[in-house]
Amino acid sequence: MSEVKSFWCHEASNILCVRASDFDNVTRLFLDAAERCVAAERREKELQQRLTAADERADTATTLIQRIVANFDTEIEYHEDVEPNDLEHDQVLAEMREFLSPKDTEWRMHPCKNGHLDVGAAGGVAHCYTCDEKITAANTQEAFEQWNATHPAS
Template sequence: MSDVQRFWSHEASNIFCVRASDFDRVTAERDALQQRLNAVDQRIDDFAGGECEWHREDDSGIWHSGCGETWSFHEDGPEENGMHFCHSCGKHLVAEMAEQEQDADWHMNPCKQGHRDVGASGGVAACNQCDEKIEAATTQEAFERWNATHRAPQA
C-alpha cells in the first residue's frame, strides 16, 4: 500500500498523521512568531506615553530628537510645522525652547539711572552697579515688579 493510500485511509477514520520533522518545524515557526509579537508588544509599551525632546542645532533648521534621529525643516520648527509626535519613536514631541526665547522671557529693563547690569535672584531684582533693588516673596514677583516700575529703553 502506498503512502497516499495509507494517508487517505487514516483520514477517513479522523486520524491525521504528521511527520515529526514537520511538527517540529511548525512548532519552531510558531515560537519564533510569538517572540516577534512579544518584542513588538514591548516596543509599543515602551513608546506609550512619555516625551521625545527635540533640540535645534544653532539656526540651521536641523533638529535632533531625543530618540537619536535628525530632522531638517526649511522654515520654522517641528511645532510650527504641525508635528505633535516624533516620527521615529511615536512619543509626544517637546521642542526645546531656544536660548534667545528663554532670555526674552526674563529680560529686565535698566535701572532708573539707566544701568543695564541688572538681574534677579533669591526674591530680589537689583542693579549690580548702583544697588537699586526690589524685594519680593519670589524671584518671579521681584522680576515682574521691577519691569512694572522701570521703563524699557526707547528704540
C-alpha cells in the first residue's frame, strides 16, 4: 500500500486532513483485516472443540485398554485359582465395540468446490477457510447439510 498523504487545511482552522480516497483505502484494509481476525478466532474455537473431543476419545480409549489389560492380567496371574472376570471382560469389550463404531453425530464435511479440505461450520455458516466459499443457513446443522448436499465427497 502506498503511504497515506496528509496535509494541513488552513481554511479548516489548521486541521490535519487526508484525501477521501486514502481514508477509504485504509478503512477497507482495516475492515478486511478485522474480518480475517474474526474468521481466525472462529477457526481457533472450532479447532479447540475438535481437540477437546479428540482428547476425550483418547481418554476413553486409554481407560478401556487399561480395564481389559487388568482383566487379562488377573486371568494370567491366577490362571487356575480364580475364575476370570467374564462379566467385566464382556462389559469392556462391549464398550470398546461401541467406542470403535462410527457415530452418526460426527460431522464430516466434504471438500469445497476447489478441493480444499480446510472447511468448517459454525454460527449458521459452512465455509472454506482457504478460498472463503460459504453457505449460510438458519443454523449450523442446516448449513452443514446444504454444504454436503452441494459438494461431492472426495
